[in-house]
Amino acid sequence: MQTTALDENWWKSWNFIYRRFLSKDIEYFDIRKDDKILDLGCGIGFHLTKFKQQGYSNVIGCDVNKNLLEECHKKGFKVVYGDMRRLNFKSNSFDVVFSYGIFHHIKEFGLALKEVNRVLKAGGYFCFIDIKPSVHRRILDFITFKLPISHPLKVRKNMLLEEKEMYDYFLMNHNRFMELFMKNFKIVWHKKGLCMDIIKALPQKSVR
Numbered sequence: 001m002q003t004t005a006l007d008e009n010w011w012k013s014w015n016f017i018y019r020r021f022l023s024k025d026i027e028y029f030d031i032r033k034d035d036k037i038l039d040l041g042c043g044i045g046f047h048l049t050k051f052k053q054q055g056y057s058n059v060i061g062c063d064v065n066k067n068l069l070e071e072c073h074k075k076g077f078k079v080v081y082g083d084m085r086r087l088n089f090k091s092n093s094f095d096v097v098f099s100y101g102i103f104h105h106i107k108e109f110g111l112a113l114k115e116v117n118r119v120l121k122a123g124g125y126f127c128f129i130d131i132k133p134s135v136h137r138r139i140l141d142f143i144t145f146k147l148p149i150s151h152p153l154k155v156r157k158n159m160l161l162e163e164k165e166m167y168d169y170f171l172m173n174h175n176r177f178m179e180l181f182m183k184n185f186k187i188v189w190h191k192k193g194l195c196m197d198i199i200k201a202l203p204q205k206s207v208r
């Protein structure tokens with residue numbers, strides 16, 4: 001794992017940014033309440049909490065960071081250890097795989113996308129949210145990293161510095177990522193936000 005996401009300050013920063021600017025997310029996807037859902041890369045359980053608050057009853061989280069899993073466990077969530085490049089779930093297990101901000105933590109997106117494709121039932125959905133390259137993001141990054149900054153971009157800077165190498169890698173290789181995405185999934189809709197991609201997609205089961 002590339003991030004030092006274990007760091008308490010990192011999570012405080014993420015919480016700060018998330019609560020203020022990013023908190024509307026699972027609402028986009030119109031997921032059925034009884035769907036079997038995997039929150040891939042669940043972290044400390046932001047979205048597990050949201051799923052629970054919104055009445056989703058069949059949700060499991062997985063992450064590579066055992067300490068974060070322990071946090072989720074303490075909060076009463078069902079979680080298991082899992083690396084998205086090689087998941088320990090049977091094929092065709094989930095109606096929905098939800099992932100928020102995790103693909104920019106690895107270089108082997110092809111492997112992870114195949115795994116998501118594999119564990120999804122035919123007709124299930126991949127609900128994907130992650131960063132994307134854009135003029136807006138470039139401006140935001142310029143202000144964050146090059147200008148004397150004040151809150152809240154200072155928080156953003158500290159947070160991004162910890163994962164900068166992977167962040168840059170993902171943005172630079174975004175075309176390749178999308179190519180692999182399209183090989184594994186048929187996009188049902190794509191909300192192109194200013195700085196984020198929000199995609200609902202069906203698995204193309206023939207890839208493997």
Ligand SMILES: C[S@@+](CC[C@H](N)C(=O)[O-])C[C@H]1O[C@@H](n2cnc3c(N)ncnc32)[C@H](O)[C@@H]1O
Pocket residue numbers: 001002003005040041042043044045046047062063064065068082083084085099100101102105106
């Ligand atoms: C930016 S955090 C997002 C956490 C959570 N999805 C949220 O929205 O709060 C990225 C998460 O991806 C996890 N992660 C990184 N590499 C992973 C991998 N190979 N497999 C599964 N999870 C991974 C990290 O441990 C971390 O919890």
